[in-house]
Amino acid sequence: MDKDELGGIWDAYRRRLIDGFLKKVKQASKAPYFVLVVDRESLRHLSTAMTMKEISQNGVSLIEIIDKPREPLPGVNAAFVLTPTPESVNMLVSENPRQYAAFHLFFTSSLADREFSKLKQKPALMKKVKALWELNIDFLAMENNCFSLGLPAGGIPNLWGASAHYFEEEVDTVVKRLTSACRLLARPEAWKVRYPVASKPAEQVAKRLVRSLRAKVSGGENSDETAEYTSATLLVVDRMCDPWSPLVHDFSFQAMANDVLELDQSRLGGSRYYGAGKEANDENANAILEDEQFPVWKKYRHKHVAEVSSQLNDDLQSFVNSNAAAKVHIKGKEPGQELDLKDLSSAIQALPEYGETLARHSAMVNALNDCLELFKTGSLESIARVEQDLVTGRTALGDRCRSKRVLSSIVDLLMAKEVGTEDKVRLITLALAIARSEKFMHYCGGRPSLLSGASFKSRFDLDECFDLARISSPEKTAPARGMATILEKIRNAGTDYKYSLESSD
Known part of the structure; x- marks a missing residue:
């Protein structure tokens, strides 16, 4: 099987969520639907790879946040996907055992012994627990060729600060999340890890990562079961090898949008963009910008905004011309007359029947227009x-x-x-x-x-x-x-x- 057939880390991440989580709960609960309870960080992980529609198709009838009040559903199974932090575990152990018919527990990474002991001290709750799994998805799969460890400022303050304690904590966090990413792509024995000999952070991460990869997987889950690559190399470097890139403005579409626009990354399905100064509402709920399953986004995201401006206009012109209803809504235009981005955006917003696809087109148009406007007015x-x-x-x-x-x-x-x-x-x-x-x-x-x-x-x-x-x-x-x-x-x-x-x- 070659590289193209194997896919990338985003595909593997989705397989883990569907096969290692959603299907397991549906089979174990023996019910057509169940409730999904998440914390804010685990929702962030789910949102990078799954849409609400996909979640619903796999048996989830309702998604709730663990720190918000919830109605008791004693006849319904509940699946909890939580980060194994003391805060999330404390909220879990405070759950009323009669809240749901059964509890299926999933953690984004390994659960520490001290946190597991809190669960064992709640026998009434443990009687309702039907499964406890460690998914090892404590990183963000942004796209097939890109993932993020989700660390503020890339961990630079802790890795290069004066505190040895924070350095050790940061290295442990990096190693833990890299281990999850590596196991998802290839089996431990397939990995070769390289690092610059002069970099202390890179050396520490590389050596601890090798030990972590060789360690036995815990949590009842064979986290290597989806790994398909038989050979893999990881090059560990620190920011000192390239300190300039995060500082220089990048005017490719995706990079610029993340840099200068306010994107909503709190919802399932990918980052949303509602327009400058606008907030989420029922009309723009599907305004997903960073959608790994939307071919138009994948086509343009790494191109310069000036190039996208001309090409996206042509693509949307073709899209509108292929739909008679769309042409009807473009008022004041003669047949064959060229349309600008503003006209196309208006047409898209006037056609709710085109649903999700049009909303994604609209998000791209709005984001591109605002990027270009900021380029002109913000020096x-x-x-x-x-x-x-x-x-x-x-x-x-x-x-x-x-x-x-x-x-x-x-x-x-x-x-x-x-x-x-x-x-x-x-x-x-x-x-x-x-x-x-x-x-x-x-x-x-x-x-x-x-x-x-x-x-x-x-x-x-x-x-x-x-x-x-x-x-x-x-x-x-x-x-x-x-x-x-x-x-x-x-x-x-x-x-x-x-x-x-x-x-x-």
Whole structure:
């Protein structure tokens, strides 16, 4: 079986949910439907891979949040999908055993002994428990070629902070979630783990991950049963190998939408976008933007917004022209006359009978329009030009950037009222990384920006930039201060701090 036939991590994640959870409950309960109870974090995991329609088709009649009041349903089975945190377990053990006919318990990852002991101390509840499984889905399957560990700021504050305690906790969390992802794709013995020998975080993660993969699976679930790859390699690196990417604005559609728009990621089926300043309601409930099962989204999500703007217009024009009812609702247009995105959006909103598909088209149109509007009005074009100058050290025409000119452009943006505080901090942090990147580039083996020489470094002053931008809050300045700490660690590591690979086998 080749790679294309095997699919990716999103497909495997869905199989685990359908086969390892939904079908198990339906078979065990011997009833046509059951109630699903979740906490807010487990709902986030489910929402990346399942729609409400799919959940319903597999026997779920109602989804409820564990920390909200619920009506007793003593004649109905209930499946609980919870994160194994003390908070969620405490809410579970406080359940009235008469609330449901039976309890089917599923945890997103392994349940600690101390949390399991809380359950054992509730005999009345345990008599109602028909199953207890560990799903090992404590990561976010965003798409077939991409998953996230769901850690704030990518774990950078804890991995590079001064506290050894937080470092250990963060490494353990990373290892636990990587183990779940790896087991889902391939059996433990199939994995080869590589890491840069000079990176302490990467080394710790890699070595602990190997031990974790070799450990016996607990919880009654053979978590390797869906794994189909017979050979796999994991390269573990830390943010020091590429500190610039999170700071530079990316104008591909999906990246920009997540960066500058307010997406609703709290509901099943994928992130939703309702429009600037709008909230969820009955009319826009199906306005799913990041839908892994929607071909149009998959076609455009990684393309530049300017390219999407022209191509999406053609696609939606064709879609509307293929539906007579849609053409009727486009008022004031002659046959064959070209339609713009605004017209198409209006047409889509006027046709509720087209349901979910049209709602997804509408979400894409709204998101694209708002991205383009923010690009024009929020100085993003000017910011992006300076970012590219910093990273490459060359202008758009290929000429070498001069430190004085680049610094002047940075100052103009820092003093501009229309540029938001977050964008100013990102620009300052990027400039800092460039100014002190000579040792960093030696570490990662890459080519430094032409601005990484002594001239730009001597002219750039972090505190002066914050003063110009009128940013003094420690919370706001933390990203740049953190970057300074990382770069200082590299500088102190010596000339042997370079990027090479070593196996953890």
